[in-house]
Amino acid sequence: MRQEITLTVTDKAKAEFQRGFPLIAKEALEDADQLTQEGTIVNLADKQGKFLAKGYYGKQNKGYGWVLTRNKDEAISQGFMERTLSAALDQRKSFFNNPDTTAFRVFNGEGDGFGGLTIDYYAGFYLLNWYSEGVYTFRDEIIAALGNVVDAKGIYQKKRFDTKGQYIEDDDFVAGERGEFPLIVKENGVNFAVYLNDGAMTGIFLDQRDVRNAIKEKYAKGKTVLNTFSYTGAFSVAAAAGGAVKTTSVDLAKRSSAKTIEQFSVNGIDYEHQDILVMDVFNYFKYAKRKELKFDLVVLDPPSFARSKKYTFSTAKDYTNLMKEAIAITEQKGMIVASTNSASFGMKKFKGFIEKAFKEEGKKYRIVEEYTLPADFRVRKEFKEGDYLKVLFVELV
Template sequence: MIDVILKKGKEKAVLQRHPWVFSGAVENVKGKPANGDVVRLADAKGAFMAYGFYNDQSRVAVRLLEWDESAGINDDWFRARIVQAVKSRGHILADANTDTCRLIFSEADYLPGLIVDKYADYLSVQVLTSGIENVMPVIIDELQKQLNPKGIFDKSDTTSRAHEGLGESYGVLAGSPPPDLVQVKENGVLYDINIAEGQKSGFYCDQRDNRRILAGYVKDKTVLDCFCYTGGFSLNSLMQGAASVTSVDSSALAIETLTGNITLNKLDVAKHYAVKSDVNSQLRKFRDEGAKFDVIVLDPPKYAPSRSALDRASRAYKDLNRLAMLLLNDGGLLATYSCSGAMDMETFKQVLAWAALDAGKQVQFIYQFCQPEDHPVRSSFPEGEYLKGLLCRVW
């Protein structure tokens, strides 16, 4: 196994079991490993520190896997990680009211660059690192043994693969291709989702708990669900007795799927209004029309993909939340989220404070939302905590 030698003084993060070694921390490489090869990471004196995936094209030169020198990084090692990840979600898999969840969450499950989501009888996979790409035959085989899915579909059509020198990948990996619409159940709510053409892996199961919690506040209220996608917050609100729900998304496919999901759950279509529009433009239109709502949900895409984008993203979050605050009735509730890992909770609270000031509103934070347990956060990898939200009362 090829040795990658750290620069002197760069050992601290590795000793604390952070899984990333940046290229600037590498002194030299004793040999020529191929991208995705498992290498031995050593300190400046040559002493073993960890094993990890190597990639000379990535800013993260080594993604660490194992800190025990006696452990063999072989097929059995990867199979054991998959078994462990699936076992830890056993109680979710056994829930009769939910048949969708995240099975493998990259670094959090010690498989850096691997995302696996379960949608009823199908698995959707995203492969983001060259190391995982190299062991995919083993991963697919073990996933089949553990879950016996009807099919495994590759949704590795993300541009982030380019950072690892990988092209986009898309298509059936095993079994049958998913139908145009796969019906899943989450907290008793039914969804028809499009795995092949939907965003990310096909559905956002990271909001599972938050949808249920927020639905407890909406009975007899008027709700505005922005960036609604296929209707997670909209459907839960209607199920829990909202007076009306207005859903806004720029995607025609999302609006079409949401409309179908209203019918699928036998909900009152007269209480639902779907708007295909850019959210920021629509919020301004609502403002100009004098529209008001009791509850507003903001679940935008990732505005800050990196720390360098945080200032620009903060301005975007502030303007979005300011517009929403102007549309709330006095004492109304704003459920606002950020899926940007670079945006920590304290910064997010500060952004909302600025938005309130600009809107001339008073705001109370009454609940903090987070990602669910199938999106765990390793204590040594706080970067895995990406989803955060606040329930705000606004006057």
């Protein structure tokens, strides 16, 4: 039997919860020390004992849990989960009906009413991501609910809640049939090889779909493209598919080379005509300047935090300097795709990093386009922090 307790919220937090704020923070609770067991159902009440919302306890980043319902009498049961999942799937009907895109998000945590859980669709297979021990205690009910509302070839999972911030290695297969990997999915007509059974990452970040399509359709033709922090080269593949004359992919991870070759190959693109380099991006900037290399299009999509032998990179602290490095090797009238998935600041502050970099370099620019999360990554207007992706197409003028 799942534990259920009532907790008192602060006056400040009361107003936030009444407005629909979904995150339960430690500071919002007068009696957070009562929380001992993750997965506990939490009834939130004001100091007069009036019910405000119901959620669960699960530590995730700086949060202590998520609000699930404003209805005091609603049970957090398998039935609740089926209704919540069905509503989310209904919102994605147009994605299921698009043969050119067969990988997308079908459930986006608090944006779809159940924080701590995301579900992605990959050509008939479903991948669940659990972000806390608390949400993982609902595993059996959620998997059963998913099985009742979708016709899945197979279901996989990723546990992302290890206390040390490390991915928990485990058998990722859950139910149905095991996939044959790589599984080839489509994104706006471009093929990508994905793995649902190989560690934390699948091979593609689905939240960048609209950005990759913009590069392919509007910015790549006839251009030289540099893709930094390139991972499996997805931006490079999109650029090559859009008619780029050459792409250069740079990433420190040794396996990035083989992964990038694979992504080009599943699209019938000759990878030997592309440059794929395993090296520190900051060392590459030095090399490019020394060789007087310049690119028409530079993609800057670093992880929020990264460490190599010589450098420690934090988006909030170092993006301006990273931008300056990119400006130095971008052609006049060239384009920089500046991107970050850091949720610790908003678009206004991000634009400030860009402005500072150009000011310090004595160069002028204009922002041609900006992107946030695509439509399948649903966010709530009451929780702007959920819309973490910020991408700017910046032209040197």
